[in-house]
Amino acid sequence: xxxxxxxxxxxxxxxxxxxxxxxxxxxxxxxxxxxxxxxxxxxxxxxxxxxxxxxxxxxxxxxxxxxxxxxxxxxxxxxxxxxxxxxxxxxxxxxxxxxxxxxxxxxxxxxxxxxxxxxxxxxxxxxxxxxxxxxxxxxxxxxxxxxxxxxxxxxxxxxxxxxxxxxxxxxxxxxxxxxxxxxxxxxxxxxxxxxxxxxxxxxxxxxxxxxxxxxxxxxxxxxxxxxxxxxxxxxxxxxxxxxxxxxxxxxxxxxxxxxxxxxxxxxxxxxxxxxxxxxxxxxxxxxxxxxxxxxxxxxxxxxxxxxxxxxxxxxxxxxxxxxxxxxxxxxxxxx
Amino acid sequence: xxxxxxxxxxxxxxxxxxxxxxxxxxxxxxxxxxxxxxxxxxxxxxxxxxxxxxxxxxxxxxxxxxxxxxxxxxxxxxxxxxxxxxxxxxxxxxxxxxxxxxxxxxxxxxxxxxxxxxxxxxxxxxxxxxxxxxxxxxxxxxxxxxxxxxxxxxxxxxxxxxxxxxxxxxxxxxxxxxxxxxxxxxxxxxxxxxxxxxxxxxxxxxxxxxxxxxxxxxxxxxxxxxxxxxxxxxxxxxxxxxxxxxxxxxxxxxxxxxxxxxxxxxxxxxxxxxxxxxxxxxxxxxxxxxxxxxxxxxxxxxxxxxxxxxxxxxxxxxxxxxxxxxxxxxxxxxx
Numbered sequence: 080x081x082x083x084x085x086x087x088x089x090x091x092x093x094x095x096x097x098x099x100x101x102x103x104x105x106x107x108x109x110x111x112x113x114x115x116x117x118x119x120x121x122x123x124x125x126x127x128x129x130x131x132x133x134x135x136x137x138x139x140x141x142x143x144x145x146x147x148x149x150x151x152x153x154x155x156x157x158x159x160x161x162x163x164x165x166x167x168x169x170x171x172x173x174x175x176x177x178x179x180x181x182x183x184x185x186x187x188x189x190x191x192x193x194x195x196x197x198x199x200x201x202x203x204x205x206x207x208x209x210x211x212x213x214x215x216x217x218x219x220x221x222x223x224x225x226x227x228x229x230x231x232x233x234x235x236x237x238x239x240x241x242x243x244x245x246x247x248x249x250x251x252x253x254x255x256x257x258x259x260x261x262x263x264x265x266x267x268x269x270x271x272x273x274x275x276x277x278x279x280x281x282x283x284x285x286x287x288x289x290x291x292x293x294x295x296x297x298x299x300x301x302x303x304x305x306x307x308x309x310x311x312x313x314x315x316x317x318x319x320x321x322x323x324x325x326x327x328x329x330x331x332x333x334x335x336x337x338x339x340x341x342x343x344x345x346x347x348x349x350x351x352x353x354x355x356x357x358x359x360x361x362x363x364x365x366x367x368x369x370x371x372x373x374x375x376x377x378x379x380x381x382x383x384x385x386x387x388x389x390x391x392x393x394x395x396x397x398x399x400x401x402x403x404x405x406x407x408x409x410x411x412x413x414x
Numbered sequence: 415x416x417x418x419x420x421x422x423x424x425x426x427x428x429x430x431x432x433x434x435x436x437x438x439x440x441x442x443x444x445x446x447x448x449x450x451x452x453x454x455x456x457x458x459x460x461x462x463x464x465x466x467x468x469x470x471x472x473x474x475x476x477x478x479x480x481x482x483x484x485x486x487x488x489x490x491x492x493x494x495x496x497x498x499x500x501x502x503x504x505x506x507x508x509x510x511x512x513x514x515x516x517x518x519x520x521x522x523x524x525x526x527x528x529x530x531x532x533x534x535x536x537x538x539x540x541x542x543x544x545x546x547x548x549x550x551x552x553x554x555x556x557x558x559x560x561x562x563x564x565x566x567x568x569x570x571x572x573x574x575x576x577x578x579x580x581x582x583x584x585x586x587x588x589x590x591x592x593x594x595x596x597x598x599x600x601x602x603x604x605x606x607x608x609x610x611x612x613x614x615x616x617x618x619x620x621x622x623x624x625x626x627x628x629x630x631x632x633x634x635x636x637x638x639x640x641x642x643x644x645x646x647x648x649x650x651x652x653x654x655x656x657x658x659x660x661x662x663x664x665x666x667x668x669x670x671x672x673x674x675x676x677x678x679x680x681x682x683x684x685x686x687x688x689x690x691x692x693x694x695x696x697x698x699x700x701x702x703x704x705x706x707x708x709x710x711x712x713x714x715x716x717x718x719x720x721x722x723x724x725x726x727x728x729x730x731x732x733x734x735x736x737x738x739x740x741x742x743x744x745x746x747x748x749x
Contacts, residue, residue, distance in 0.1 A: 111563050112495035112628060113460035118453035125448035130506040132543030160447035171465040171548045208467030209544040213506045228446050293447060
């Protein structure tokens with residue numbers, strides 16, 4: 080039996096737990112040509128849009144709830160990187176047919192994310208075509224207080240939340256098949272299918288942070304964005320990079336420990352925050368992270384950019400201060 | 415030679431004529447995790463998202479500039495239906511490969527629309543996958559003055575801008591092939607490939623309008639949305655429906671004049687405005703339309719909804735007041 084787009088919207092998307100609660104004063108959602116958003120005086124709206132395409136950014140056979148979680152976290156993570164409070168999101172869902180079991184699971188994944196990040200659905204589009212999901216997330220910041228990539232200053236310290244590389248390794252695992260210990264497999268799947276956006280950490284820490292970015296394209300590539308936009312260089316210490324335990328164990332077992340580091344610095348799919356802060360904020364930031372049981376690592380230093388090293392803004396140093404040569408940097412869609 | 419996503423963005427999208435002009439105070443565009451939008455005191459932000467999928471909403475072989483125009487107009491038309499001023503848009507472009515000739519034409523189409531509607535690009539995403547275009551348009555309205563579907567009152571008149579049915583007939587023409595006179599063919603192509611959003615008419619007329627919707631899904635289907643949301647019925651006069659000349663001539667030549675009316679009332683792809691206004695606003699609205707050489711037709715009347723006709727809220731009457739039975743109503747994606 081076929082189901083119309085209007086019925087899909089009302090049955091799976093325009094319902095309690097997904098759309099704004101009754102009496103919500105900031106947003107008016109689904110049901111007119113446009114949604115309407117109120118931005119309180121003294122605030123600015125920030126917005127970000129990400130598309131996930133089947134078999135490019137996720138596997139078509141993934142649990143639909145997990146696809147929804149990943150699509151939401153990719154966007155909420157960008158709000159976190161601006162130090163924003165989440166406000167609402169829009170969704171354009173393109174799918175080959177109206178599969179109600181798929182929609183049931185997908186909308187349940189959305190519902191979890193709406194609750195976790197207090198970010199309801201206020202509009203979007205539903206079309207027939209090859210499976211893909213576009214989400215635009217909207218957040219609020221105090222006027223002129225958004226965390227920009229351009230705010231890092233020489234002398235600032237460099238931090239990263241969480242542990243790196245597990246989600247990216249899960250992708251290789253699923254693509255290529257790998258014989259793994261049960262625990263390693265679970266850790267990788269958890270990282271990939273249940274990513275966390277660091278919205279709450281950024282909210283509590285934003286006054287103490289000078290520049291931030293989310294590292295969905297890989298730490299090194301995204302560190303280079305901060306360096307470039309701030310006109311500084313970054314010196315990272317290899318020994319301080321928080322390589323995920325499962326990554327160390329799996330890639331170490333493959334015979335080369337440096338592979339774990341290389342992977343953690345270049346793999347995508349980690350929705351962690353890379354940020355800079357002045358040294359006198361370190362203990363306060365560590366305390367905030369500890370309070371929410373979030374691992375926070377100081378991984379390096381912001382230094383002045385001299386004429387000669389404009390092309391090599393991010394260096395990763397070993398314990399004796401020598402530069403480590405790393406592989407491919409970051410995820411680039413068309414190269 | 416392959417080109418990276420960063421190079422595509424800087425070469426085709428992040429450039430003068432597409433992104434905000436230097437010194438623009440309302441929006442900060444491409445180059446950070448999120449774009450930032452200022453909403454002036456006393457205003458509200460309205461937003462709308464539409465996805466166009468290749469070979470569902472356009473033909474993959476269409477001129478890329480025309481695809482860009484149609485994607486923009488689909489969204490700008492929703493801003494017009496709210497009586498909003500255009501502010502800025504975001505774009506998620508998914509394409510199978512980076513074809514520079516395609517990108518050159520597509521970005522030229524965007525540039526035309528940015529200029530026509532004063533609506534610059536402030537962010538988005540670029541991914542590899544089956545060709546599709548998602549745009550979210552953002553506009554500003556005076557607080558609590560957006561034109562809603564729910565504002566029609568019994569006694570109001572019903573109006574529609576422009577002429578109907580030509581774009582929808584162009585789609586049939588392209589799909590099925592048809593032997594047409596040169597002029598008819600040109601008129602249909604013009605309607606389909608160069609649609610106009612009625613942003614300026616809505617801007618000038620918004621104080622005089624009680625409810626509005628854009629009729630991209632077909633006049634009858636969209637009229638039903640106004641009727642339902644306003645808890646009224648609409649009575650349309652068949653003889654007043656502005657069927658496009660080419661549609662009358664082509665479908666008339668096929669031997670059945672009523673086909674033209676039926677097609678004009680149910681075809682999609684017209685980005686005209688259907689709206690209601692009290693009778694004392696008619697002459698002022700006609701004058702605004704005449705001032706911009708836009709056809710404006712009074713096509714019916716808003717009447718009270720009585721218990722019995724809740725399921726049949728929009729009726730189309732012939733000259734003797736009898737109801738005309740029409741075919742399939744509106745475009746529904748999954749039914």
